[in-house]
Amino acid sequence: MHIAYVCTDPGIPVWGAKGASIHVQEILRAFVKRGAQVTLLTPRPEGERPSDLTQVQVHPLPPAPKGEPTRRARALLAANDALTKALDDLQPDLVYERHALMSYAAMEWATQADRPAVLEINAPLIAEQAAHRKLALPHEADNAARRSMRAAGLVCAVTGPVAQYARTIGGKNVIVVPNAVNPARFPAPEPRPDRPFTVGFLGSMKPWHGLPTLVQAFFQLRRAVPDARLLIVGDGPERARIEEEFAKSGLSDALEITGLLPAAAVPEALARMDVGTAPYHAMADFYFSPLKIYEYMAAALPVVTTRTGNLNELVHDGKTGLVTSPGDADALTRALAQLSSDLPRAQAMGAAGRAHVLAHHTWDATAERVLTRALSRKVRAA
Structure with missing residues (x-):
């Protein structure tokens, strides 16, 4: 099975040491251990990857410009086109995305291609951005989040409150998948x-x-x-x-x-x-x-x-x-x-x-649960 793991969040260096980076690496690791071919699509591929993830193929996405928030937000929106093209070229069997601001192309591509589409959501990102940083293009951000949620065949929320948020913006087949350990x-x-x-x-x-x-x-x-x-x-x-x-x-x-x-x-x-x-x-x-x-x-x-x-x-x-x-x-x-x-x-x-x-609470068990659910007929039909 060829899995495309999508992380368009410009704040997550995928080979870094912050919590979100570790989360990405552990899901990748669990997929690899299951024998999957994995391609990682990200605008932040820099850094030294762990030695047990060298077989993960990396497809760089356009980096988001730093500085003025509106310019950055528009670049994130525009990156959906590059993501669609990348998935057209890769033709993965399953798409797994870590939910990010302004990103919707991965879930829509998977649905249109009749591939399982899994969306992992770890926070109500729009509210978080507005509270702790600066939310540019709020209407576009809300629209992108709703498009992504509606297209996802399976939504994996890290907690109950996040699951409820996902449902309010169109998420279906929402399950709670807490963090875990290796x-x-x-x-x-x-x-x-x-x-x-x-x-x-x-x-x-x-x-x-x-x-x-x-x-x-x-x-x-x-x-x-x-x-x-x-x-x-x-x-x-x-x-x-x-x-x-x-x-x-x-x-x-x-x-x-x-x-x-x-x-x-x-x-x-x-x-x-x-x-x-x-x-x-x-x-x-x-x-x-x-x-x-x-x-x-x-x-x-x-x-x-x-x-x-x-x-x-x-x-x-x-x-x-x-x-x-x-x-x-x-x-x-x-x-x-x-x-x-x-x-x-x-x-x-x-x-x-x-x-x-x-x-x-192990990452291997998490991956097994998510992939089993994503590949089920019930989710595919939804």
């Missing part, structure tokens, strides 16, 4: 070495990830656990502020920020942690499926998160981690203190979390 990247943990209790955070350092609450809780934890350390694996706009706060508190030696690491280095970094945190703030429209939580669990770390969205369904309070109220630094401090004072319990939670994700 067990090969996360071997069974070694015995814990003798070291200070280490609180961990993996991901981009942005305000909505709850980092201010985490920093406050960590400062309070140090009163009870004087040698505790905070290890942040990632980078982002909050970094300078956090480093300044630690410096002012005289705790710079207790903080380590690695910056953005390549995917291959992340498991080793997680192995240096005793707990993984995801202290999201309260959000009425929380729609995320945090990859960090799945990777914490795969690394056998207990997870401390908040009652935001469906996170308390992913992290079972008292079994695979601890769940606190969003924005409550005192509650977060208590949770971290509980784990630091009872490492056997913390390790048991981590082991339970690892068993859960390896049994229920």
Whole structure:
């Protein structure tokens, strides 16, 4: 089977280390492991690809110009013509697309060619663009999203709220397909070495990830656990502020920020942690499926998160981690203190979390489910 994987999002370097890049790579990897011939169509093919994905053929798409938003949006719309031509040339057996702003040609081509059309959607992109960047050509963006949703034979939404959004703009045969892990990247943990209790955070350092609450809780934890350390694996706009706060508190030696690491280095970094945190703030429209939580669990770390969205369904309070109220630094401090004072319990939670994700949330199982559904007569007929 020849699968065309389409990712037209100019913000995703497909061979990069950000979460979206890892997601792309893991789906490609799962398709390859099933014996498929895979062609990746992307405007961001730069970088060094993983050694086990060298057989993936890459078809570069026109890059979107940086700078003025309207010019960039028009270029994204125009790229639909290039995408149609590429698919005409490739004639794949199945088209799988990661939903992107202004993109509709892949799903429409597949439907017109009577090929299975799978659309993966990870966020309400139009609302996200309007809230955090600048949304140019809003009418055209909405029209493109609706065209893509209507044409898709199967829509795979990362969470329930994203699935509901997809349905409101024309998606049919919408299923929820959460994030997952690659067990090969996360071997069974070694015995814990003798070291200070280490609180961990993996991901981009942005305000909505709850980092201010985490920093406050960590400062309070140090009163009870004087040698505790905070290890942040990632980078982002909050970094300078956090480093300044630690410096002012005289705790710079207790903080380590690695910056953005390549995917291959992340498991080793997680192995240096005793707990993984995801202290999201309260959000009425929380729609995320945090990859960090799945990777914490795969690394056998207990997870401390908040009652935001469906996170308390992913992290079972008292079994695979601890769940606190969003924005409550005192509650977060208590949770971290509980784990630091009872490492056997913390390790048991981590082991339970690892068993859960390896049994229920792997990329191989995700690919199997999606392709089986996409190739069924019911979806093809829809």
